[in-house]
Amino acid sequence: MNANMEDLGNKITSKSSKSYRERLINIYALEDTLVNEYQKALNLINRETTFDTEDIQEEVFFELMKSLKSPYSFKVKTGIIPIDKDVSLNELIEDIENDKLKLPDTVYHKNSWRRESYKNKATRFNKDFLTSTKHYNYELMGVTKVYGEPCYHIKFSPNPWRWKGKYVDNLYINTRDFGMVSYNYDLDEGEKAMNVNLKFVLGIKVNSFVDSGFLIFTRNNDNTYYPKYIKQTDGSYAYISRSLSFKENNPDRSQRKQLKLAFELEYNLMETTEYVGVEYQSISPDLFNSLSFDEYILIDEVEKYDTNYWKDYNIIEATEAIKTYK
Numbered sequence: 001m002n003a004n005m006e007d008l009g010n011k012i013t014s015k016s017s018k019s020y021r022e023r024l025i026n027i028y029a030l031e032d033t034l035v036n037e038y039q040k041a042l043n044l045i046n047r048e049t050t051f052d053t054e055d056i057q058e059e060v061f062f063e064l065m066k067s068l069k070s071p072y073s074f075k076v077k078t079g080i081i082p083i084d085k086d087v088s089l090n091e092l093i094e095d096i097e098n099d100k101l102k103l104p105d106t107v108y109h110k111n112s113w114r115r116e117s118y119k120n121k122a123t124r125f126n127k128d129f130l131t132s133t134k135h136y137n138y139e140l141m142g143v144t145k146v147y148g149e150p151c152y153h154i155k156f157s158p159n160p161w162r163w164k165g166k167y168v169d170n171l172y173i174n175t176r177d178f179g180m181v182s183y184n185y186d187l188d189e190g191e192k193a194m195n196v197n198l199k200f201v202l203g204i205k206v207n208s209f210v211d212s213g214f215l216i217f218t219r220n221n222d223n224t225y226y227p228k229y230i231k232q233t234d235g236s237y238a239y240i241s242r243s244l245s246f247k248e249n250n251p252d253r254s255q256r257k258q259l260k261l262a263f264e265l266e267y268n269l270m271e272t273t274e275y276v277g278v279e280y281q282s283i284s285p286d287l288f289n290s291l292s293f294d295e296y297i298l299i300d301e302v303e304k305y306d307t308n309y310w311k312d313y314n315i316i317e318a319t320e321a322i323k324t325y326k
Helices: 002-013 053-066 089-099 115-122 285-290
Strands: 020-029 033-044 074-078 081-087 106-108 112-114 136-146 149-158 167-174 180-187 194-198 204-219 225-248 258-276 296-298 300-302
Touching: 002 053, 033 296, 053 089, 053 258, 136 167, 149 180
Parallel strands: 033 300
Antiparallel strands: 020 033, 033 112, 074 081, 074 225, 106 296, 136 149, 149 167, 167 180, 180 204, 194 204, 204 225, 225 258
């Protein structure tokens, strides 16, 4: 097991991992309901060279469980905390082995948010420089033209007398109707969007060291602004140091399997997400209630991008990084 774990560690740390996902979705938004209907889904990933945290944990625990296969359950502890008195490792091994069959992944349509959950989902792009203005200073830089619209250019930065502000950058607001035409944001120098350091207490340290975005909005015939383009980049760091112990519930004490180990995991994760609003149209609640679609669709997984994959759909062209992905 130690040799396998060392090989896995060398494979993971030899180079960084990279993958891409593309989705085409119909989004139905009513006053208190938001529903996704996926049209097509693509994962571009080379499984031989790419790992995500779930893949790593699965590999680690699969190697661990194989060495502890037993007809008996186990008592498991992390540090001094018992996880469960009777854990069946055989069931966990079976679940992981089934996952290794690489059955097709799916995305589900029935992501339905209502009332408070809808509000949280629909407003998750609202940063505190839009909602908690007392934490920021705003400076009018003048009037400029942005995407064909005359706009007030406003710079914002944290209020030095308020410690909660973290972001800097620009707002562009239509001079005619005060609609938001565009804005961008980035963390101020030295700031983190989130920072938790329990390294010496629980062996955990996590922080978000990158949180930036760029948004463009378009005005429809009903004079309502809709998101036309959104780009968000998140960068996070995580450190986890834990101990685990397994003790077999074998009635014969002399034959009990026992295993104690410590593991350490440290990684940086960068994720950039782009949303493009291709087309907007109004629908009535009656039309929404009459809609029906399959519960899920399969995700297509490929190792090399095919330029014909989206040929029948109205989408933006793939970036050069996606086209040349290996």
